[in-house]
């Protein structure tokens with residue numbers, strides 16, 4: 001079992017740090033479809049570079065290393081109890097090594113277990129088969145994209161598309177709607193797994209299971225193969241684009257599975273996975289516990305960095321502004337949607353627990369003129385007791401919508417950095433107070449970690465590592481203004497235009 005544990009540690013590390021070739025091919029292809037210099041092309045360049053950095057640094061592609069979910073097939077008689085124990089040990093070790101973020105939180109107390117173990121974490125599904133080898137597949141699906149999963153109960157009425165009935169055309173409408181409702185918040189461009197049928201629980205399991213299919217496989221059921229092709233074409237006409245910035249690629253893959261249903265139920269369940277589509281698998285010798293073969297690693301695919309230089313040149317031609325806290329209202333008022341901002345100096349991380357806390361409490365740090373970064377990093381402490389950032393991309397900002405405006409005003413915060421945009425309440429506060437929202441590239445955790453020169457300190461450690469307030473000194477941290485102090489929001493614009501485009505798909509296609 002010692003060797004099996006080592007093999008599991010290798011699998012976890014590989015999954016978190018190395019994006020499989022079929023996913024790389026899809027991202028490289030998306031990059032070719034965007035015009036150089038557009039926001040989407042710039043984001044895809046950053047994503048490509050981030051994927052390469054993660055591989056080189058053997059560090060997490062994204063700081064949210066998700067809910068580790070294993071699907072295991074064993075020969076009859078294999079000891080599943082021992083295997084489970086070994087997997088738990090490997091998970092704890094991978095967390096200690098900074099390959100996984102401590103991501104398991106007690107839902108009642110809010111306490112982070114610190115080692116990714118706890119009731120329900122990790123998820124392990126066993127199944128027996130006749131073969132004389134063990135197969136272990138692992139997916140690390142982050143929380144932001146998990147929040148964009150959606151389940152429909154047919155018949156239903158869908159925004160933009162009208163009635164969706166209990167037939168293949170109703171399914172078609174649900175899937176298009178699922179892509180639309182995700183906007184950029186699940187770090188588009190994404191991959192979706194769809195489950196038709198089952199019950200509420202097995203439908204979602206079926207949807208997630210589809211994500212283990214290769215991006216380039218062909219569905220053996222002809223009508224579903226046709227539907228997958230149709231969705232790929234139609235969804236990419238919605239104009240949501242990478243990070244919801246607008247653009248030609250919104251969806252990178254669509255895999256649909258079907259199961260029987262109850263007469264009264266007709267569920268369509270959609271599992272949305274971000275571009276950081278981390279899944280890997282191995283076959284294992286049941287006697288030695290050694291890895292025999294990787295399942296999604298049959299070719300070498302280098303990330304296409306060729307357009308990065310051209311894109312950066314165009315970026316220089318854009319309005320590029322350097323900001324360093326403390327920032328004045330005047331500086332903020334001069335910014336508008338589309339500007340690229342480069343941040344130097346100090347910023348403070350803050351996400352769910354901190355925002356809730358700051359509503360009713362003072363802050364230990366002076367935030368006047370300051371910058372809040374919606375980020376839950378992966379951190380490691382060295383022997384001298386100093387903290388190091390291992391991965392630090394943005395988290396989905398919309399969760400802070402109930403708090404953000406008020407907190408900005410209360411503490412004099414001028415800049416909020418996150419991803420996916422915020423709603424009307426925050427937009428109004430930016431206008432009244434003189435604030436700006438910057439969108440960083442979701443999932444680009446290595447790229448941003450590289451901009452962090454020093455960890456100046458940390459407060460509120462009781463919230464756990466991802467939720468604590470880290471004081472970070474950065475250099476050359478680039479992000480795009482997507483909500484300004486004049487009432488403009490790129491997110492509101494893209495949401496509106498994509499709804500108009502969605503409505504073009506209301507007519508029946510599959511009779």
Ligand SMILES: O=C(O)C[C@H](O)C(=O)O
Pocket residue numbers: 063064142143144145185186187375376394395396397442
């Ligand atoms: O938890 C995080 O760091 C990010 C999360 O996956 C998100 O997409 O919001």
Ligand code: SF4
Pocket residue numbers: 062063064065066141142143144145185186187274275276393394395396442443444
């Ligand atoms: S931040 Fe984005 S890339 Fe990372 S897990 Fe969340 S949705 Fe995925």
